[in-house]
Amino acid sequence: MKTYSYKKVFQVVVVAILLLSGTVVGYFWIKREHQYQLETLQRIHEDHVALRKAEVRAIVRQLVEEIAFHQAEVEDRLKRNILEKVRVAIDIATAIHARESGSRDEAEVKQLIIDALMQLRFFNGRGYYWIHDTDHILVAHPYREGSIGRDDTNIVDSQGQLLIQSFVSAALSNSRGGFVDYYWSKPEIDERYHRELGRKKIAYLQLFEPYNWVFGVGEYVEDVEAQTQEAMIRRIAAVRFGEAGYIFNHDRHGVCLNHVNEEVVGRNRWELLDASGMKLVQELDRVGRQPGGGFLEYVATIDPRTGEPAKKLSFVRSVDDWGWVMGAGVYIEDVEARLAEVQATMHKRLIVNILIAGIALGVTAMLVLLVSQRMAAWFSRELNLIVSRSESGEDAPVDLDSLRIAELREIGAKSNMVLAQNTKIQAQLLQAQKMESVGILAGGVAHDFNNLLHVMRGNIELLAKNLSIDPQGSARLKSVTTSLDRAARLVQQLLLFSRKVESGKEPVDLNQEVREVAQMLERTIPKMIALELRLDPAVRTISGDPVQVEQALLNLANNAVDAMAGGGRLLIETSNVDLDVHFVSSHPGSTVGRHVLLTVTDTGCGMDEATLKQAFDPFFTTKEVGQGTGLGLASVYGIVKSHGGYIHCYSEPGQGTTFRIYLPAADPFEAEPDELHQPEAAIKAKMDGDKDVRTILVVDDEPTIRELTKEALEGFGYVVLHAANGEEALDIYQEHGQAIGLVLLDLNMPGMGGHKCLQELLRLDPTVRVLIASGYSANGQARESLNSGAAGFIGKPYQLKELEAVVREALGEAEPRAQQP
Known part of the structure; x- marks a missing residue:
């Protein structure tokens, strides 16, 4: 049978794994980098567009606010101007009267004053003086010479106001004169349309006491407003921002008032279409008249830099009182150009990173080959030493014929001789270490936590000595101290466990323990979980540790709350129950006699059969990593057993969970007849x-x-x-x-x-x-x-x-x- 050198096999496998892992990692890294670039480009695009939109919105809003400011000043400026003109007339009349009254008769002096004032013009030729006496008789008027001497008592303005009477009343009400708002048609308007076409006008009237004359000057508000509009049009025309940014505006009829292309200024562009066929000015007018204005994307007729149409995103807003719609925009090509620059930069960076990674992978492969050769040589020497030290052995379960590598066949042969002995020793060692670790862990954690409680308790006591703390604060500190005491008792229980010492028992009112736990739960559980108590007022006393009983209740309640993430109902019940031989025979671990039944029911997600079988196993948990220790139900089980009780769990997925805990009653003298201990036949x-x-x-x-x-x-x-x-x-x-x-x-x-x-x-x-x-x-x-x-x-x-x-x-x-x- 052909064999292989482990050195070559090891080197080939290591290099193959390295190349394969490098390829896989590189693929996912490049994919992730590409996705990151796409997300970054999208984010940059959104941020850049948002920035440019904010820029043009701010510019337009600033101009609208500036218009509003000047618009609010129109009437104030008008009033200042006409008041100044009336005061000049009073000064002129006063000077003529003082100079001529001694040398001329009264009629001649009056005529000198009239002649001096009637020839004066101001406000670009629009302004003039008129004079009435206090009996509403017209004394002088440059445009009503035929009505001199007529009684104007019944003259009304376009809205029916008795005009001359209002003039005289304003002059007589204050020695320095007064203002009157009225509506009067302009001179070029036919008198037949006087009422329909009246324009708002403001007059200032002041009494000239020597002759009981009322001097008046008036001005149309729209004339002053028109001057303000002309000034603002010039102001808007001078605004520039960015590389090609400008302000455009038109009136309610579509007449262009401002544009970077001066040739279109003054033209009616109401029917203007953009490249997509949209009626551009009408759409801008519609969007601008929305509350607060809005954005519109369209194809602009011209880009000042190229002279060609270009896509544009503009913010438009109306100036309602003037009938204007004003806007500013940014060219989409500018945003796309910026995005292309960023994309090119990121693409170059990706290529550089791929090259660097490739070089790093190649260098790593060479290093791995070198190290693997050194490791193989060292392993060979060590293996020879091991083989040389082994002299005898016994049959082992390793099948040497199934090994293809010669060196591993030797290692298998030697390892089989000590396998059985090592297995036995290792099992014993692991068991001893596990038991020792549990004890060390319990004692160590309890010791460290006790130190923390000591520091907290000391600081709370120092804080409680502060005389400036109000009664409510003192009560809260006392509550904290009480909780720290209970926590300390828990630590003592943990220390007792680490030394295998039994904990003490005392009479416990289970109902009281449930109520105390309920008070804590009402402050901590979510509001969508309803807590309900059904406590038997005649429940028996049990013999137990109140801290452990409370801990068991809290563990069960917390598990129930975790199982009802979407809300539900947590029900805690107590009652007396007598367990007989029939119950005990079918429930190993329970005992015959008088018991108290504690039932905790939730309407949560429930448990399947596999989970239910492991529910009380230490360190078993269905929660995510870091969300639970797996000791909650295990500690509940231990507490119940240490009290001589029995615990039963019933649950199904989606149907909630019910825990029943049977705890022996403390006082045996309350037992009823021996019926509980009689067999079924009895x-x-x-x-x-x-x-x-x-x-x-x-x-x-x-x-x-x-x-x-x-x-x-x-x-x-x-x-x-x-x-x-x-x-x-x-x-x-x-x-x-x-x-x-x-x-x-x-x-x-x-x-x-x-x-x-x-x-x-x-x-x-x-x-x-x-x-x-x-x-x-x-x-x-x-x-x-x-x-x-x-x-x-x-x-x-x-x-x-x-x-x-x-x-x-x-x-x-x-x-x-x-x-x-």
Whole structure:
């Protein structure tokens, strides 16, 4: 048979593995790098677009705010101007009156004042003075010479305001004059349309006391606003940003007011189409008039840099009071050009990295070859030493003929001689190390944690001495101290465990322990989990360690909360229960006598059979790494056993979980008659009843439970039929329904299931009596069946005495039935 040198095989395998792993790693690395580049490019594109959008949005918003500022100043500026002009008129009239009144008569002085004022013009020729007296008589007006001396009392503006009366009232109300807002048609408007076409105007009136004249000057608001608009158009035209950024705007009719292409300024572009056929100005107008403005992507008519159409993304916003829509944009090609630069840079980097990785892989292969040769030579020398030291041996399980490498055949031959002895020694060593490690771990953790508790307790006590702490703070510190004391007791229990010392017991009120745990849970569990307590006020006292009992409760509650990630109901119940020989015989580990039953039920995800079998194993957990130690239920099991109790778990996937803990009662003197310790024959001997036979149908998928229940019920004097599932039960009931007085139905079975079977039985016979049996609490998963029409409930595991009482109650029997011989 051909053999091979391990040196060559080792070198070939190492190099092959290296090349293969390098190729695989390189493939996934390049793939990941490529994906990273795509994601990076996408992120850069989004960031760049967002940045440019923010830039143009900020520019447009700044201009809109600037327009709003100037727009708000229009009337203030107008008022300042006309007030100044009236004050000038008062000064002129005062000067003429003071200079001429002594040398001329009053009529001549008045005419001098009128002549001086009526020839003055201002506001680019729009402004002029007029004069009324306090009796509303027109004294002077440059455009109403034919109406001089007329009574203007009844003159109204476009909105029906008695205008001259308002003028005189404003002048007389304050010695320094006053303003009047009114609506008046412009001079070029036909008087017939005076009311319809009035424009807002503001006048300033002041009394000239020597002659009781009212001097007035008015100005149209839209004339001043037009000046402001012209100034803003010039301001907008000067704005530039970026490489080719500019501001464009048009009025409500589509007339272009600003554009980088000066040839289109002043044109009506309402029907302008872009390259895609979209009516560009109309769409810009629509988007701009949305609340706060918006973005629009389109094909611009021209790129200033190339003179050609180009894709553009613009932000547009309206200036409603002026009827403008104003916008600024960024060219898409600029963004794509930036993206292409980044992509080229990343592509070059990828190529460089691939070259570096290839070189590194080649160098590594050479190094591995060199090292493998050295290792092979060393291994050969060491192997020769091992072979030379071995002189005798025994048959071993290794099949030497199956080995193709000559050196390994020698190693196999020598190793077989010591294999059996090494196996035995190693097993003993591992067992000793495991037990020692558990003890060291428990003691070490407890010691370190005790040091931490010591530091915390010391600091809390120092803080409690602070006299400035309010009563509420003191109460909270006391609560923390109490919790630290309980934590210290837990540490002491851990230290006791590491030294294999039994913990102490004391009388414990289980209801009180449950209430204290509930208070902690109400502060910690999620709000979507409802916590419900059903505590028997007459529950018996147990002998136990309150810290361990509380820890067991907390572990069960925390597991239940973890199982109800989407919310649910956590139910904790206590009650007295007496375990007899029948219960103990079918539940190894339990004891006969008076007990307290603690039941913890959740509506969570439940456990399958495989998980349930390992639920109490130390370090077994279904949680993710880092989310659980796997010691929770194991510690619960240990605490229950150390108290002489028995724990039972019932669960199915999707149906929740129920834990039942039976703890021995503390006071033996409260025990009722010795009935609990009597064998089944003695219990049967006490049963009396009529001779009428009633038939009971037992439905359960577990053969042992069916047989046990059948035997017990027959012993109680009943005729028993049995079925392994819901389908078989329906067949039996259809055939013997008239003779069946009660159906004892397991709720959780494969196939049809207990609840569905109950519904079908009720459909066949609405008067049927069905007693539900389940490992869940009656207030948990069985509630739906009870609400559907079941006659009663018995929880698994149940005692035969309890079974007899519940069956008798369901059948309406006052006394036990006669026993069958």
